[in-house]
Amino acid sequence: MKFLDQAKVYIRSGHGGNGAVSFRREKFVEHGGPDGGDGGRGGDVWVEAVEGLNTLIDFRYQQHFRAAAGEGGAGRNKTGANGADAVLRVPVGTVILNEDKSRELADLTAAGQRVRLLKGGNGGFGNQRFKSSTNQAPRHANPGLQGEEIAIWLRLKLIADAGLVGLPNAGKSTFLSAVSAAKPKVADYPFTTLHPHLGIATIDSRRLVVADIPGLIEGASEGIGIGDRFLGHIERCAVLLHLVDGTSEDVAADFLTVDRELALYGEGLADKPRVVALSKADAITDADDKLAALKEASGGEVMLISAASGQGMTEMLRALSRVVVAARQEDDAPEEAPQWRP
Structure with missing residues (x-):
């Protein structure tokens, strides 16, 4: 296995799902109303220190990591599913730096240590969130928030006595x-x-x-x-x-x-x-x-x-x-x- 102690990777958190515009329509139900559900939250980007690794060679072949986007809401107040997280598994002793290496974002010195680098976008509100006594049939919903995207450097510093x-x-x-x-x-x-x-x-x-x-x-x-x-x-x-x-x-x-x-x-x-x-x-x-x-x-x-x-x-x-x-x-x-x- 080749030894690699520095790698530049690009990470992006997931976008939030859009809220839904929907109205309740049931037979024999006299009063309908808005029932659009909220969008799901976008996935986060995590970095985790794991045992059994002593090089960053895996990041030479994959430099882009994207968390999944949240699903949109649906009628009957159904909330969309949250997006899956993206997890970067690195050796113990890895330091996370920003793109120009001027700031340290995280230092993973113990196996199992996890740090969230990017937070996924929140899901948008469905139209059922906007109903009120003066707006009983809202016909709008919020879009989901966009995820974040940055470039980072991974630098391995071996832990030795x-x-x-x-x-x-x-x-x-x-x-x-x-x-x-x-x-x-x-x-x-x-x-x-x-x-x-x-x-x-x-x-x-x-x-x-x-x-x-x-x-x-x-x-x-x-x-x-x-x-x-x-x-x-x-x-x-x-x-x-x-x-x-x-x-x-x-x-x-x-x-x-x-x-x-x-x-x-x-x-x-x-x-x-x-x-x-x-x-x-x-x-x-x-x-x-x-x-x-x-x-x-x-x-x-x-x-x-x-x-x-x-x-x-x-x-x-x-x-x-x-x-x-x-x-x-x-x-x-x-x-x-x-x-x-x-």
Whole structure:
């Protein structure tokens, strides 16, 4: 299945049904009267987050969604049937934006969450609604209201606990394949990862959802390389794991390049908790010197790991787990009520 994380679709709610003009005509009934029923309401347009989806590829083949129109009213005070709703089923983590992407309409972060995007038009009143003591035979009815029509953007942001960042060929895909059952493409050349991958790692009976995105290079914020279009998939992560290739000649410069691109992207990525690791420990001969250089550049502790040999992997997962647990507890903490003052 191809991965698609953005799609533009056009949606329209249903028109309301027209009211009916009708008069009661029965044998042996002395007094007739208006009995035109109301029109049915047009269908709404909903978006619903469902489990089992991790891409928006379905919206590449269908871009137009229209709710059904309401049926018109009929005699004997019969109200027309309501139009069927149109439901867009999207993966959990999908953000709904307006056509120019300037405003967020909805953010679906839990399975089963539903949001109404457009409301269907109301049905028109039949002529029985207009009868009165001074107008006992009204010969007019209301038409149904028109539905609404807009274009929207769907943008998928994967929901993960930890996100992997680093230059191309820093060992991110190898790390993901070592700690989970995910099978991303692994090779000895840059840009083997062309779209994000998710994997589930288990450490001390705790599950960690890890997201791997394509590597960043200098100028990614300006569209160089694959660019920063996939950084949105780590905006929801509680912690970032910044992997630096231990076989690089200048690990400090590699770290600062990615750090700068995260800051230029914005959206709070530069402020997220981060764990820095020097990868490919099994292929490093001067590990102490490179650890010292990376510590000075990052201003914090640096871990030494090797996905190939397993060195430091358990300690790394535990470090990520501690940060994730602390971040989730902080998010779930109830807000303090303001103190009452006379």
